[in-house]
Amino acid sequence: MSAPLLLHSLSELRTILLCLLAAADARSVVEIGSESGAFTRELVAFASNRGGGVTTVEPRPAPAILELARTEPTLRLVEGxxxxxxxxxxxADAWIVDGDHNFWTVVHELDAALDLGEAAERPPLLVLHDVAWPCGRRDFYYDPEGLPSDAVHAHTFAQGVVPGEPGVVATGGIRGEGRFAVALREGGEQNGVLTAIEAVLARRPGLELAVIPVVFGVGVIWPADAPWADAVRDLLAPYAGLDLLDRLEQNRLRLYAHVLELQDALRRVDGARNRALGALQDRVDALEADNGALRLELARLKATA
Ligand SMILES: C[S@@+](CC[C@H](N)C(=O)[O-])C[C@H]1O[C@@H](n2cnc3c(N)ncnc32)[C@H](O)[C@@H]1O
Known part of the structure; x- marks a missing residue:
């Protein structure tokens, strides 16, 4: 399999994330949003080795996830x-939150995970993907129609976003191409995944947050008084505090936006070239038809001379 142009899966951070889960002594894991199952597979191996299991919540499970759920007894698929x-x-001991990346959904997911943890007297470790650009301060929607209308900002399925631009761009940019929509504006109230995290942390004291600023940003939340809190804090410190990682992420995002721009320009050039070739071919066909008619006329004149 060829390497992806843009790294985007949490499985890219498997080494750090699985160490974190081990530090928090996690056995049971809930994953929201499995996509191709790249990280689900890692989680299942991890949890099975520790005598636990994984529940994955996904509205559109990929064939690989359906197959994994069929063959792996420690994986439970909740389709929805x-x-x-x-x-x-x-x-669950740990939650991996990587489903629909918008304020309303993430607030409800965090509250559900924390309420369940409180009721079970087992406050969980929470890992959230896409807490940095572009979803940190801007809602993305897989299915805006499925959310309460007052939870959805004005959005577009067609236009994209580029770093440093709070609106959307007419051409280029990171966009869903019909698969997901992006809010027309970045920032402001109740907009984005990081904004959702801050809203929940503001009304639930005793939780700590650290962000690893790579692959669109990974936020880790944990109860400050958990017996494993120091282990998690120590593991995260080198990554969350390293400004180089932040600069590398900004750099790759700008490069990727540039690649998208070039790809779009190339498509436009290809389109124009194909249209010009088509017009030339039409002209050649017309000339050949004229030529044929003239030959016939010449033959007719010769025959009657
Ligand atoms: C970014 S992908 C997840 C990637 C995966 N976690 C990884 O790192 O490889 C987001 C996934 O969330 C799913 N999804 C979208 N809306 C959801 C929702 N409301 N609840 C759960 N999953 C959702 C999408 O179908 C998609 O598979």
């Missing part, structure tokens, strides 16, 4: 949309 589908999920 979070947060509604979380009614079918029980407390």
């Amino acid at each position: 949309r979070s947060p509604e589908a979380l009614a079918r999920v029980t407390a």
Whole structure:
């Protein structure tokens, strides 16, 4: 399999994330949003080795996930949309939140995970993806129609976003191409994944947050008084405090935006070239038809001379 142009899966951070789960002594894991199952597979191996299991919540499970759920007894697939589908999920030691990246959904997911943890007297470790640009301060929606209308900002399925631009761009940029929509504006109230985290932390004291600023940003939340809190804090310190990682991420995002711009320009050039070639071919066909008619006329004149 060829390497992806843009790293985007949490599985890229498997080494750090699995160490974190081990530090928090996690056995049971809930994953929201499995996509191709790249990270689900890692989680299942991790949890099975520790005598636990994984529940993955996904409205559109990929064939690989259906197959994994069929063959792997320690994986439970809850087919449905979070947060509604979380009614079918029980407390877990750790949650991996990487489903629909918008304020309303993430607030409800965090509250559900923390409420279940409180009821079970087992406050969980929470790992959230996409807490940095572009979703940190801007809602993305897989299914805006499925959310309460007052939870959805004005959005577009067609236009994209580029670093440093709070609006959307007419061409280029990171965009869903019909698969997901982006809010037209970045920032402001109740907009984005990091904004959702801050809202929940503001009304639930005793939780700590650290952000690893790579691969679109990974936020880790843990109860400050958990017996494993020091281990988690120590593990995260070198990554969360390293400004180089932040600069590398900004750099790759700008480069990727540039690649998208070049790809779009190339498509436009290809389109123009194909249109010019088509017009030339039409002209050649017309000339050949004229030529044929003239030959016939000449033959007719010769025959009657
Ligand atoms: C960014 S991908 C997840 C990537 C995966 N966690 C990884 O790191 O490899 C987001 C996934 O969330 C799913 N999704 C979208 N809305 C959801 C929702 N409301 N609840 C759960 N999953 C959702 C999408 O179908 C998609 O598979």
